[in-house]
Amino acid sequence: MPTMSTSHSPPASSPAPERSTWKSILHHDLPASLVVFLIAIPLSLGIAAASGAPLIAGLVAAVVGGVVAGALGGSPLQVSGPAAGLTVVVAGLVGQYGWAATAGITCAAGLLQILLGVTRIGRLALSLSPAVVHGMLAGIGVTIAVQQLHVVLGGKAQSSLIANLAALPGQLMAHHGHSVLVGVLTIVILLAWPRLPRAKVIPAPLVAVVTATALAAVFMVDVTRVDLPDQPLQELILPTMPGGPPLEIFTAVLTVALVASVESLLSAVAVDKLHRGKRSNLDRELIGQGAANAVSGALGGMPVTGVIVRSSTNVAAGARTRASAIMHGLWIAAFVLAAGAMLELIPMAALAGVLLVTGLRLVQLAHIRTLKRHDELLVYVVTAAGVALLGLAEGVLIGLVLAIARVLYRLARATVTASEENGLWTVRIQGTLVFLGVASLVRTLRTIPVGAPVRVELEVDHLDHAAYEAIEDWRRGHLARGGSVELNRAAFRAAMSTDSARRLPWQPQVIPEPDQRASMLDGIREFEASADLIRPMLAKLAADGQRPAQLFITCADSRIVPNMITTSGPGEQFCVRNIGNLVPPKGSNSNSVDAAIEYAVDVLGVRSIVVCGHSHCGAAAAALEANAPAGSGLQNWLRHLEPSVRRAVGMPDIVDPATDAKLSPADKLSVANVGVQLANLRSFACVRKAENEGRLELIGLWFDIGAAAARLVLDREPYLVRADEELAAAGKSSKR
Missing domain, CATH: 3.30.750.24 (STAS domain)
Structure with a gap:
């Protein structure tokens, strides 16, 4: 594969975040919202059916999740709605309290989520052991899959995993030919469709449900189909106060709130890894999810969470802003009110097939391999088994106790x-x-x-x-x-x-x-x-000579440690340090910097040059305040910062991509200075030649000392992006 010639910014083919303009919304968000709308309809109906809720409640949750959570949440590209992860919880609540009381519990859980978000403790949900979280999802997935297998076979799901397993032999012996055919066809399409070339443009669940519905409409008249009320708005079941001991009711509210919060926050973090736009504000996301649950419960809808399936589809379809999630909810509302009769053609076995595959996909082999490598597989298995056999709260509690016990055991x-x-x-x-x-x-x-x-x-x-x-x-x-x-x-x-x-x-x-x-x-x-471990490596470096892959130009500030920032070791970096990480243009009589650049490019053959600025830079502050002693060497050196000062004046405000906080004037100058020094590098003939031949890449980096976080510097807005996301996207583009 030939090496690409790139600048400090990622390749032009890698899409950049866009502002929320009508042109962007019409060009990107509108088509994406239609794709998500088409996939959300069958999933929402299937989850409602699997939970024992009225089917209209699943659609209400989809509408509210799209509009309310989409507008108020802190994850711009996340799509919310009813989720498979809460199916077991909701089914248990419906069986114990009835649907109206379950809607009331959902409303109360939403208010609790808002409180968690306002008090800024919502992100503590991410402190849960990954083994417990993935084990919880796996247990839920197994429960859903076994439950929906009964529906695929033409029967009815039982109340628990053990009851479903016990009834499965009898269900297999029964004859439900048409339902089995519809369910099996749906599953086959779901598994085969993504493997077809370029077929991912159309979501597999949509293709499977439409195909099964069309087949059933033509050849099968005796299959069980979706049953919606003739007048949906008049058939909504408004919430009521659940009856029972206060502690049990509070436990139910807390369970819904915590499970919905954890799933939403984990989904938001996962969605952030799929795009290079604005990062999620987790506290705001929790407030948005709480507002959506409060509204959904008040309207008789199901609990709402952020859903990775719909969210990843949203990103893949090209969405750039939260307008896509909002519009997808509006499309669902319009479709249910204007064309609800079309939904009643869908066989329940087709929805069960979608949920069966969705449940099985919650058991991910990649998670199992990772947890096994880190010796956390036992916690995963015990949590999954506990959730599947005993219930969600019991399984998660057992998993947490085991995880804590293992930590204490290791400490001891x-x-x-x-x-x-x-x-x-x-x-x-x-x-x-x-x-x-x-x-x-x-x-x-x-x-x-x-x-x-x-x-x-x-x-x-x-x-x-x-x-x-x-x-x-x-x-x-x-x-x-x-x-x-x-x-x-x-x-x-x-x-x-x-x-x-x-x-x-x-x-x-x-x-x-x-x-x-x-x-x-x-x-x-x-x-x-303690040098025994690295002595053989250093001896080899001494014998073979240095072959660094990178020239790293950074500030002399004692708080900047290049090897720590880049997780590199001896022999991997050729480093130049000076006050302000400056690269004076060729011919400026900066002999030391000139010699280092030419030696690194022509003799060492480095493949990249990194210019790394940093926050709280004394050189940037001194340049802005012009307080260097007159006639001193420092004043003469800081004159090289004057082009950077002029560039910073003409730039808009720069915000940190992780916190949305506006940079101080000195930090803004430090970021602008990185771009100017990259341009100065191209005044060297050896750099221009190597870059044009694809042998050299120029990279701008900015290190936030207080946050211990590296950002990639771009030559366009937003100027700062998370380095891991931007470099990963650049790597994907280079493979195309």
């Missing part, structure tokens, strides 16, 4: 080893050592002979006070009995720091000691003591 089993070589004992402590692991630590330390010389090597993420006291008490006792103990005090202080993390050899070390020379030497000693 930090690796502590003691070995002897040539009379010297080495105690190696690895992992996370807290009070739960103190007993094991003390047992190991007591195996060391009295009076022996000991070296303690600490390789931990965190060390709590109880563990530190245990080591310190043992050290004093060992010294008192004639032994010696060598340990690195700096490593212990870093491990006990509340914000510490495992420190890589090139990451910064913060040691609060007045003697900085001693601190540096202490750090060197610690590096050399």
